[in-house]
Amino acid sequence: MEWWLIYLLTGAIVGFFAGLLGIGGGLIIVPVLINLFSAQDFPADRIVHLALGTTMATIIFTSAASLRTHHLHGAVNWPIVRHITPGIFLGTFGGAALVSSMTGQLLSIIFVVFIFYAATQMLLQFRPNPLFQLPGKIGLLLAGSVIGALSSLVAIGGGLLSVPFLTLCNVKLQHAIGTAAAIGFPIALAGTMGYIATGWAQKEMLPEHSLGYVYLPALVWLVSASMLTAALGAKLxxxxxxxxxxxxxxxxxxxxxxxxxxSLLQQ
Structure with a gap:
């Protein structure tokens, strides 16, 4: 628990930017946790798994708060959420299950590629032009499966994937963002369940106070700080x-x- 202050500071920074820019904090939390878990001498081949699982668990709380805000503003398209959620659960849980069989190095490579993609998307503020109509139930099921699987591999709430998809399908940007926030909750819930379930079989080699691949001390301090500073960021x-x-x-x-x-090149 001597690392609580660093977890608290990380949560504060992530929560502030999440509230200010309307983004998830997974892209920051994961690399920070990888470094912190390495410094604490956690099992080297499970560090990335723990970082991803713990980060996914934090998104349950941040996405719930974001969902409530967007719902109060009438920006959530609930029919889309209802039809895409089964695919989200399938894809996210499946992706989290797949993670357990992947090496930490491979997961790191996937994560680095996604960070470059996300940073470039934010830098250019890319929003695709509407080209298609929203697909039917089967199409949304398949889209949800893909979004969920990719989100679980990099521990994000899915907004960086679902907003472009919904915009491409002629959903107004305000509703695309609000609906993506709602989709983030089942992604986080299913992803966390997957990381707990797949990590449970490895519990003998994981650090104390771990629930599968979720490291509880980090989760508590990250969430405590981020929930407070997210409100400040939103006001600013x-x-x-x-x-x-x-x-x-x-x-x-x-x-x-x-x-x-x-770090990957030096390995």
């Missing part, structure tokens, strides 16, 4: 030049990705 959205802070966040993402890339 309307009184601060967010372009400056968005740029800082993108630079931070690139820095974390480059650092992880160098």
């Amino acid at each position: 959205t309307h009184s601060t030049k967010t372009i400056i802070l968005r740029t800082i966040f993108v630079v931070l993402l690139y820095g974390l990705a480059i650092r992880m890339l160098f």
Whole structure:
């Protein structure tokens, strides 16, 4: 528990940017936890798994708060959520189950590639033009499965994938963002269940106070801080030049990705 202050600080920073920019914090939390877990001498071949599982568990709380806010503003398209959620559960749980059979190095490579993608998407503020109509129930089931599987592999709430998909399918941007926030909750819930279930078989080699691949001390402090600072970030959205802070966040993402890339090259 002597690491609580660093967990608390990380949660505060992540929560602030999540509230300010409307993004999830997984892209920051995962690389930070990888470094912290390494410093605590956790089993080397399970560190990335623990970082992903713990991060996914934090998203349960942040996505619930975000979902409530968007629902109150009438920005959630609930019929889409209802039809895409079964696919989300299938894909997310399946992706989390797949993670257990993958090496930490492979997971790190996937994560680094995704950080570069996410940072570039934010830098360019890319939003695809509407080209298609929203698919039917089967199409949403398949889309949810893909979004869920990819989200579980990199421990995100899915917004970076679901917002472009919904925008491409002619859903208004405001509703795409609100609906993506709602989709984030089943992604986080199913992903966390998957990481707990697959990590349970490895519990003998995991650190004390772990619930599968979820490290509970880190989870408690990260969530405690992020829930407080998310509200502050949300308030500052309307009184601060967010372009400056968005740029800082993108630079931070690139820095974390480059650092992880160098670490991978040195292995």
